[in-house]
Amino acid sequence: MRVWRMSGLPEPLWNHELRDENGEYIATSDGYFVPAGLAWEIDSYDFHFGKQQYAATVARNARYAAAGIAVLQTLPSRLRTEPKRVAAELVAAHRAAEARMRRVA
Structure with a gap:
């Protein structure tokens, strides 16, 4: 949170579960900046380095x-x-x- 505070950005939703318009699970982001549509993920080697964990991280990023x-x-x-x-x-x-959000809207 110290780094986020340094950024001067508005506070994101912390550890927020994201779902698509059909209610399907996307991910639980570490920080989600709603108006920008930006997920901030703090991805450690411990939780993302193994074969299965890496596959899960790639699948999560594909859902994003x-x-x-x-x-x-x-x-x-x-x-x-x-x-x-x-x-x-x-x-x-x-x-x-x-x-990007402004271009899409």
């Missing part, structure tokens, strides 16, 4: 893409070692997602 949701993936270690850079990436991803 199919639903038109942009995703920014961040390694947890970077939250500690590169907080300013991660905050800048979050801001850039948020701007790009907002611009």
